[in-house]
Amino acid sequence: MNAGRPAPATPLVPVLAIVGVGLIGGSFAAALRNCGAVGRVLGVGRQPATLARACELGLIDEAVTLESAADQADLFFLSTPVGATETILSRLKPILRPGTIVTDAGSTKADVVAAARTALGAKIGQFIPGHPIAGAENTGPEAAVASLYRGRTVVLTPLDENTNAAKSYLTRVWESCGARVMAMDPRVHDTVLASVSHVPHLLSSVFMWQVATAHDSDIRMALAGSGFRDFTRIAAGSPEVWRDIFLANRAAVLAELQEVKAALGRAEQALQDADGEELENFLERAALARRFWGSRSGLT
Amino acid sequence: MNAGRPAPATPLVPVLAIVGVGLIGGSFAAALRNCGAVGRVLGVGRQPATLARACELGLIDEAVTLESAADQADLFFLSTPVGATETILSRLKPILRPGTIVTDAGSTKADVVAAARTALGAKIGQFIPGHPIAGAENTGPEAAVASLYRGRTVVLTPLDENTNAAKSYLTRVWESCGARVMAMDPRVHDTVLASVSHVPHLLSSVFMWQVATAHDSDIRMALAGSGFRDFTRIAAGSPEVWRDIFLANRAAVLAELQEVKAALGRAEQALQDADGEELENFLERAALARRFWGSRSGLT
Numbered sequence: 001m002n003a004g005r006p007a008p009a010t011p012l013v014p015v016l017a018i019v020g021v022g023l024i025g026g027s028f029a030a031a032l033r034n035c036g037a038v039g040r041v042l043g044v045g046r047q048p049a050t051l052a053r054a055c056e057l058g059l060i061d062e063a064v065t066l067e068s069a070a071d072q073a074d075l076f077f078l079s080t081p082v083g084a085t086e087t088i089l090s091r092l093k094p095i096l097r098p099g100t101i102v103t104d105a106g107s108t109k110a111d112v113v114a115a116a117r118t119a120l121g122a123k124i125g126q127f128i129p130g131h132p133i134a135g136a137e138n139t140g141p142e143a144a145v146a147s148l149y150r151g152r153t154v155v156l157t158p159l160d161e162n163t164n165a166a167k168s169y170l171t172r173v174w175e176s177c178g179a180r181v182m183a184m185d186p187r188v189h190d191t192v193l194a195s196v197s198h199v200p201h202l203l204s205s206v207f208m209w210q211v212a213t214a215h216d217s218d219i220r221m222a223l224a225g226s227g228f229r230d231f232t233r234i235a236a237g238s239p240e241v242w243r244d245i246f247l248a249n250r251a252a253v254l255a256e257l258q259e260v261k262a263a264l265g266r267a268e269q270a271l272q273d274a275d276g277e278e279l280e281n282f283l284e285r286a287a288l289a290r291r292f293w294g295s296r297s298g299l300t
Numbered sequence: 301m302n303a304g305r306p307a308p309a310t311p312l313v314p315v316l317a318i319v320g321v322g323l324i325g326g327s328f329a330a331a332l333r334n335c336g337a338v339g340r341v342l343g344v345g346r347q348p349a350t351l352a353r354a355c356e357l358g359l360i361d362e363a364v365t366l367e368s369a370a371d372q373a374d375l376f377f378l379s380t381p382v383g384a385t386e387t388i389l390s391r392l393k394p395i396l397r398p399g400t401i402v403t404d405a406g407s408t409k410a411d412v413v414a415a416a417r418t419a420l421g422a423k424i425g426q427f428i429p430g431h432p433i434a435g436a437e438n439t440g441p442e443a444a445v446a447s448l449y450r451g452r453t454v455v456l457t458p459l460d461e462n463t464n465a466a467k468s469y470l471t472r473v474w475e476s477c478g479a480r481v482m483a484m485d486p487r488v489h490d491t492v493l494a495s496v497s498h499v500p501h502l503l504s505s506v507f508m509w510q511v512a513t514a515h516d517s518d519i520r521m522a523l524a525g526s527g528f529r530d531f532t533r534i535a536a537g538s539p540e541v542w543r544d545i546f547l548a549n550r551a552a553v554l555a556e557l558q559e560v561k562a563a564l565g566r567a568e569q570a571l572q573d574a575d576g577e578e579l580e581n582f583l584e585r586a587a588l589a590r591r592f593w594g595s596r597s598g599l600t
Contacts, residue, residue, distance in 0.1 A: 133525040153523060188519070195511060196524040200531040202567060203503055205586040210563040211495060212589030219488070221593050223453060224496040225433040227537075229599045231500040233530040236590040239583035243576050250571055257568060263510040267502060268557060271550055276543050283539035286505040289512030290536040293521050299529045 012037040012173060017073035019044045019066070019088055021054040024105045024132070025079030026144025029059045031177035034146035042069045054141040070095040075173065078104040083244035085112050089119035089127070096123055101166050103130045107193060107241075108248040109157045109186035125161035128170050129186065130154060131193075132179060139238050150178030151298050157186040194252035199260055201234050201242055202253065208235040312337040312473060317373035319344045319366070319388055321354040324405045324432070325379030326444025329359045331477035334446035342369045345380075354441040370395040375473065378404040383544035385412050389419035389427070396420075401466050402427045407493060407541075408548040409457045409486035425461035428470050429486065430454060431493075432479060439538050450478030451598050457486040494552035499560055501534050501542055502553065508535040 013032060018025040021043045032038035043051050043060035051063035069076070070092060078088060085106060092102065106112045109129050116127045134152040154174045158167050171181045211220050246253060270278040313332060318325040321343045332338035343351050343360035351363035369376070370392060378388060385404060392402065406412045409429050416427045434452040454474045458467050471481045511520050546553060570578040 133523055135526055152525070155523065182522075189523075192516070192520050192523050195514070196520050196528045200507060200527055202571075203507065203564070204531055205583055206564045206567050207500060207503065207560055208586040208590050209567075209582055210560050212585060214495070214559075216492070217589075220492050220496050221597075222482075223433055223455065223489075223492050224593065224597065225452070226435055226599055227500055227534040228496045229594070229597065230530045230533040231504055232590050232593075234527040235586045236594065237527075237587060239580050239587050242583050243580040246571055246579055247574055247576055250574060254568070254571060259514075260507055260510050261564075264503070264506045264561075267506050267509075268554070271502075271546055271554060274547055274550060276547055279546055280539050280543040282509055283505055283542050285512060286508040286535045287537065287539050289517075290508050290532050293524065293532075294529070294536065297521075297524065297529065299526055 014039040017069035020080035026059040027148035030146035037176040076102040081244040082106040086115035111248040314339040317369035320380035323443040327448035330446040337476040376402040381544040382406040386415035411548040504535040
């Protein structure tokens with residue numbers, strides 16, 4: 001993209017540290033590299049093989065320890081399962097340099113804010129919680145692509161302690177990845193995500209589990225078509241990541257699930273009554289809403 | 301595809317009549333045209349505008365009455381909502397020529413078999429019930445594509461009255477569309493389809509309805525991402541078609557729904573108990589099954 005143009009003297013992110021170099025972290029690095037917004041990318045993680053692969057793929061320049069990353073990084077991007085956030089931030093606290101900004105990509109935010117306050121104490125102002133609304137069915141560094149965040153929404157749930165400078169810096173970083181940034185309260189974020197992300201994942205997984213464990217699962221799988229494919233796509237996601245999401249956002253997910261079960265009860269009653277008009281009304285409302293959303297979402 | 305090769309003297313289907321020229325019927329015509337297996341295609345339907353559009357798109361050669369189609373057709377393909385099957389077959393009975401084969405694309409089969417027996421009486425041997433496991437989120441003749449059935453499964457639920465010649469003829473016709481044909485009992489078909497197609501459609505639609513009717517649906521829709529997109533894609537399907545499917549396969553759908561609700565109850569209990577191990581086990585079983593299916597299904 002930058003062929004023929006001189007590289008800027010100082011990139012937006014001179015040194016980036018990614019903790020957890022999978023789909024999300026790897027795509028963040030790739031997106032920033034792609035637009036010339038990053039100088040050097042350091043990778044931190046538990047699994048040497050994953051980090052080696054991320055190096056081979058050119059997502060990171062070097063695998064380093066958390067300590068070495070803290071010495072060098074201008075921006076930390078945490079893209080581990082949300083359950084690991086508090087441990088990592090606790091280890092970061094004593095070694096974090098004053099100018100470094102830390103953000104995350106966790107799918108829940110109220111728990112991350114609480115964990116960050118506990119872990120970082122007086123350094124909490126350096127942490128800006130975030131959640132890019134983007135994903136893919138595959139996981140790991142191989143699945144990372146520079147385009148993952150293009151046209152997608154990134155939610156930031158800034159803290160009172162964050163400076164305006166830090167917030168606009170992180171906004172600019174996400175915008176260089178092609179994303180649009182929205183700020184909101186962490187509890188609102190969690191309630192909304194319980195509805196549009198966590199409950200569908202639970203339903204898709206429960207359904208997939210039920211089909212897979214049925215005595216006649218072979219014939220079921222053989223006759224499963226494109227509707228099944230789409231409906232169950234999210235069930236292939238990382239069990240560890242999703243366990244943490246469900247535990248972290250338990251109350252909101254359980255509350256939202258009651259609403260869905262109530263709606264299901266009404267549809268089931270209409271079916272039991274063979275009430276074609278009621279069934280068609282509800283199917284039509286759902287179809288119109290989905291078509292309208294599809295035409296507006298920008299998601300192909 | 302046939303450039304340079306002479307057209308066969310008599311195509312496999314000299315005259316094809318499509319009743320209901322939407323995605324399914326239009327794609328059947330397009331697939332057969334594409335491989336030179338059809339001579340002339342007649343379209344029958346309630347809506348003149350749809351038939352005119354199908355003509356413009358080259359899916360059919362001419363819009364005709366059911367009577368005129370019965371006079372000419374070698375093969376009838378019924379691709380209307382399943383609720384209309386009995387009426388159409390009743391009208392066909394007195395005018396159906398002895399050599400003509402009739403098949404359908406209905407998503408339920410036991411009800412179609414019963415309706416066909418009632419409607420066709422002594423001519424029942426001419427009707428071979430079928431169900432191509434293929435679809436798309438869009439409907440209507442504009443959505444029709446010659447590739448819809450390529451690599452997909454078509455279930456036939458033949459009757460004792462069908463001749464071997466008729467069954468192998470219809471199998472060859474579907475194979476020219478690129479499909480593979482499986483024969484099975486109509487009740488087995490309906491139970492399996494309740495599981496892998498009808499229940500997911502119900503869950504997706506119920507979920508979409510619940511999100512769309514929530515007081516804060518705007519912010520929910522704004523934060524809905526690719527998981528939501530995939531999970532709700534089927535909810536955009538035709539309300540009329542799906543109302544008929546649910547009514548026709550009511551008992552099997554209700555029975556299957558109980559199984560899914562029982563599984564959901566177990567997952568909900570694990571969540572209530574904050575039982576991370578149980579949650580991860582169930583998520584992992586689902587993820588492995590989905591990934592395995594995805595690698596085998598041939599559906600991209």
